[in-house]
Amino acid sequence: MIDINPKNILIRYNILVESDMTPEEVAEQLYPTDPHILQVAKAVFEGDEDEVVAALQNTIDSGVDPLSLINDALMAGMEVVSTLYDYGLLYLPDVIISAQAMIEGIEYCKEQSKQTHESKGKIISYVVEGDIHDIGKKIVTVLLRANGYEVIDLGKDVPVEEVVAAVKKEKPIMLSGTALMTTTMHAFKDVNSRLLASDINVPVVCGGGAVTQDFVSDYDLGVYCEEAADVPKIADSILQGLDIRKLRDTFHKH
Amino acid sequence: MSVKRYSSMEYDNFEDLLFGHSKYPVKTGLGLEIGAGYTTAEINYAPRPDAAKNKATLVNEYERITRDIMERMVQVGFPSVVLETEHVQQMTNNPTWGGEVATAQKAIMEKYHDEYGIKCALRHTVGDIRGDRESIDLRGDAYSRILESFEQVASSGADMLSIESLGGKEVFDHAILRNDMRGVVFSVGILGALDVEYIWQDICSIAKKNNVVAAGDTACAQANTAMFVAGGLLDFKLSHSVASVVRAISASRSLAAYEAGAIGPGKDCGYENNIIKAITGYPISQEGKGSTCAHSDLMGNMAMQCCDLWSNESVEYRGDFGGTTVQCWGENLSYDCSMMNTALEAGVGKTLRDVLMVSDRYRDPQAFILSYDNAYRIGEVITAHPDDLYLRAKEAGMKACELIESGSAGFLELSKFEKATIKKAQNDLKSLDENMESFIDNCLDIYSSEVDTFNPSNYGL
Ligand code: B12
Numbered sequence: 001m002i003d004i005n006p007k008n009i010l011i012r013y014n015i016l017v018e019s020d021m022t023p024e025e026v027a028e029q030l031y032p033t034d035p036h037i038l039q040v041a042k043a044v045f046e047g048d049e050d051e052v053v054a055a056l057q058n059t060i061d062s063g064v065d066p067l068s069l070i071n072d073a074l075m076a077g078m079e080v081v082s083t084l085y086d087y088g089l090l091y092l093p094d095v096i097i098s099a100q101a102m103i104e105g106i107e108y109c110k111e112q113s114k115q116t117h118e119s120k121g122k123i124i125s126y127v128v129e130g131d132i133h134d135i136g137k138k139i140v141t142v143l144l145r146a147n148g149y150e151v152i153d154l155g156k157d158v159p160v161e162e163v164v165a166a167v168k169k170e171k172p173i174m175l176s177g178t179a180l181m182t183t184t185m186h187a188f189k190d191v192n193s194r195l196l197a198s199d200i201n202v203p204v205v206c207g208g209g210a211v212t213q214d215f216v217s218d219y220d221l222g223v224y225c226e227e228a229a230d231v232p233k234i235a236d237s238i239l240q241g242l243d244i245r246k247l248r249d250t251f252h253k254h
Numbered sequence: 255m256s257v258k259r260y261s262s263m264e265y266d267n268f269e270d271l272l273f274g275h276s277k278y279p280v281k282t283g284l285g286l287e288i289g290a291g292y293t294t295a296e297i298n299y300a301p302r303p304d305a306a307k308n309k310a311t312l313v314n315e316y317e318r319i320t321r322d323i324m325e326r327m328v329q330v331g332f333p334s335v336v337l338e339t340e341h342v343q344q345m346t347n348n349p350t351w352g353g354e355v356a357t358a359q360k361a362i363m364e365k366y367h368d369e370y371g372i373k374c375a376l377r378h379t380v381g382d383i384r385g386d387r388e389s390i391d392l393r394g395d396a397y398s399r400i401l402e403s404f405e406q407v408a409s410s411g412a413d414m415l416s417i418e419s420l421g422g423k424e425v426f427d428h429a430i431l432r433n434d435m436r437g438v439v440f441s442v443g444i445l446g447a448l449d450v451e452y453i454w455q456d457i458c459s460i461a462k463k464n465n466v467v468a469a470g471d472t473a474c475a476q477a478n479t480a481m482f483v484a485g486g487l488l489d490f491k492l493s494h495s496v497a498s499v500v501r502a503i504s505a506s507r508s509l510a511a512y513e514a515g516a517i518g519p520g521k522d523c524g525y526e527n528n529i530i531k532a533i534t535g536y537p538i539s540q541e542g543k544g545s546t547c548a549h550s551d552l553m554g555n556m557a558m559q560c561c562d563l564w565s566n567e568s569v570e571y572r573g574d575f576g577g578t579t580v581q582c583w584g585e586n587l588s589y590d591c592s593m594m595n596t597a598l599e600a601g602v603g604k605t606l607r608d609v610l611m612v613s614d615r616y617r618d619p620q621a622f623i624l625s626y627d628n629a630y631r632i633g634e635v636i637t638a639h640p641d642d643l644y645l646r647a648k649e650a651g652m653k654a655c656e657l658i659e660s661g662s663a664g665f666l667e668l669s670k671f672e673k674a675t676i677k678k679a680q681n682d683l684k685s686l687d688e689n690m691e692s693f694i695d696n697c698l699d700i701y702s703s704e705v706d707t708f709n710p711s712n713y714g715l
Contacts, residue, residue, distance in 0.1 A: 001269070001608055001627060002608035002609065002611075002612050003612060003615075003665075005665055006612075006665055009613060010614075010617050012616075012667045013487050013488060014487040015667055015668075015669045018669045018670060088490040089490075090490070091490055091491055091492060091493060091671075092431065092483065092490075092491040092492055093431055093432055093492065096431045096432055097433070100432075132385055134427075135427050135431070135479060135483070138427065139431065155388070157386070157387045182303060183300075183303040183306070
């Protein structure tokens with residue numbers, strides 16, 4: 001069997017760009033300082049559901065309002081996770097595991113509080129008609145929930161009619177649609193025209209394997225984005241008042 | 255039909271693994287013999303979105319595709335070709351559509367065969383339509399339709415039968431996004447293998463009845479999903495070492511089709527086929543640099559090392575500067591085959607094999623474990639536990655970890671992150687249950703509650 005040193009044949013760029021610091025070391029620099037909140041944020045970072053609840057309980061016992069912890073502690077922890085993911089220091093499963101712990105934490109805070117908690121906003125998430133590729137949608141959904149949004153998950157292979165009916169009923173701030181096939185992604189256009197026909201101007205954020213920026217730019221409500229991790233950022237921008245044109249300016253990168 | 259587990263390797267030595275040669279060549283179609291000393295291109299295509307409107311437009315589209323390919327093959331002087339029709343949903347859902355497409359394609363292929371003597375064969379890959387919107391029902395109505403579709407294509411001109419089966423996918427999707435090795439072993443090694451074994455007994459009966467070839471399956475829905483989430487070198491989504499472990503385990507799943515009677519060539523997108531060939535001696539189809547029209551991978555040359563058919567995965571039918579896409583990609587694949595066949599004739603096949611393999615061996619852990627020597631080693635641990643689906647899957651995963659770790663003492667460079675994840679995967683696998691019974695019991699508990707769509711009765715559990 002032939003064997004040779006590959007150094008003149010290929011370059012493992014992932015090793016070239018790897019940071020000297022561990023994710024934990026970088027996270028240390030980003031955590032909030034309040035010791036109670038730090039404990040919660042760390043537990044979110046580590047993705048330890050039991051620890052998240054224990055830390056929340058400690059903090060609540062010390063007299064802090066449970067609902068305020070959603071933003072101040074849980075979200076703060078998730079921020080650290082998102083930042084490290086953007087830096088390429090954390091991987092998708094780390095984010096999903098933290099997101100799950102975060103979602104448990106939100107539930108716990110809600111249970112502990114007498115008042116009702118308003119989510120940041122309602123979002124409909126779905127995979128287009130004819131398409132069953134749903135892993136990307138699952139990722140998007142978990143990330144949105146972990147960022148404090150209420151997600152109506154319509155599932156996969158969702159008929160256009162059903163999407164439109166759900167929009168009318170739920171009045172979401174945006175839609176997150178996934179399509180993996182060139183043969184199915186045209187359903188976005190149908191959703192777009194059906195919504196426009198009813199004078200509904202909600203952003204239809206589209207992503208998934210087959211989808212391209214050019215394709216999405218072609219219909220009025222379309223906003224394109226590549227990365228699941230950017231979907232909560234788009235939602236945040238919508239809350240800050242960005243309209244579809246501005247969303248495109250910010251998130252269309254090609 | 256019964257299931258016969260592999261307890262030993264059909265190849266005695268990894269040095270004997272080579273493209274164009276298999277221990278048990280498969281005669282099929284019009285004069286073709288796969289793995290009998292030469293390689294053949296396998297061209298795979300998708301109709302344009304509008305073409306699936308109705309049966310007539312679809313049949314017409316496949317006729318054009320078939321004619322284009324056959325024409326280009328004779329224009330450039332290639333001696334053999336395989337066509338693979340991967341069903342669009344409508345074709346499996348309406349079994350007669352698939353049958354009519356097969357008839358139409360075969361008629362054109364026969365014409366070219368009669369006129370020019372070109373050796374050719376037609377594979378039909380039926381769509382796995384068992385997962386609907388709400389749930390997965392592996393053994394219900396949709397399954398009957400799949401079998402009906404196999405009947406139709408087998409009796410209408412398809413020479414080889416395949417499917418990309420879904421079994422285990424619901425638990426796998428959940429597990430892979432959480433780095434959950436227990437879920438990976440359970441979904442791929444147990445659930446997947448049980449499903450593959452179940453459906454392939456039926457497919458093999460249909461193949462036998464119609465005198466066609468039960469070719470084989472792939473762990474696309476599992477191992478390729480992991481590979482795609484893992485992505486390129488700079489995609490920080492999933493550890494490439496974890497994707498390698500999934501790949502190794504997936505060989506145990508795909509093997510179940512051959513244990514139920516399939517005889518190859520296994521499906522192109524089953525990158526685990528290197529391991530399958532080492533175990534079974536059956537020919538395989540593979541894809542790599544010729545499938546960049548469909549996706550990118552990190553082993554484009556290496557994938558040729560032991561292939562018998564050389565495929566492009568799938569390309570949408572349309573015009574390109576050099577002809578239609580099926581002509582361009584088909585020509586590309588066939589020139590690759592020419593090169594391999596020349597090397598075989600000249601007696602330097604193994605040298606070319608090694609050049610192809612070494613050029614990618616150290617590009618990524620996924621390539622490293624599929625290099626033919628390492629693929630063989632994974633095959634050995636799978637066959638060491640013939641009567642225990644659990645152990646053979648777990649041990650295959652452990653072997654991948656061990657290979658990557660020892661590789662990193664040599665030319666395989668690993669990032670700190672990859673080193674850490676491989677350690678973790680190893681520890682997670684090591685700490686799993688001792689035996690299959692308790693493993694399955696535990697998993698049934700865990701995943702019945704964690705995964706909504708998981709229904710053990712789909713697997714006879
Ligand atoms: C895994 C897979 C499957 C699995 C799906 C498992 C599952 N639960 O999803 C199974 C085996 C079931 C499958 C089936 C089929 N598949 Co398939 N499949 C793939 C494969 C290999 C990987 C897809 C994947 O999971 N990627 C990883 C995920 C994480 O990526 P993602 O979904 O794109 O999501 C990421 C981003 O896009 C983004 N994102 C996702 N959603 C959103 C939303 C928004 C708003 C934003 C901003 C971002 C975003 O976030 C994610 C992370 O970054 C692709 C290959 C490829 N090149 O894509 C083929 C592929 C998509 N499949 C294909 C085909 C043809 C099929 C079948 C028709 C095959 C058949 N004959 O049966 C069936 C389809 C059945 C149907 N009606 O849908 C073709 C599609 C060709 C085309 N026409 O475009 C592909 C491209 C393969 C190919 N090259 O031929 N498949």
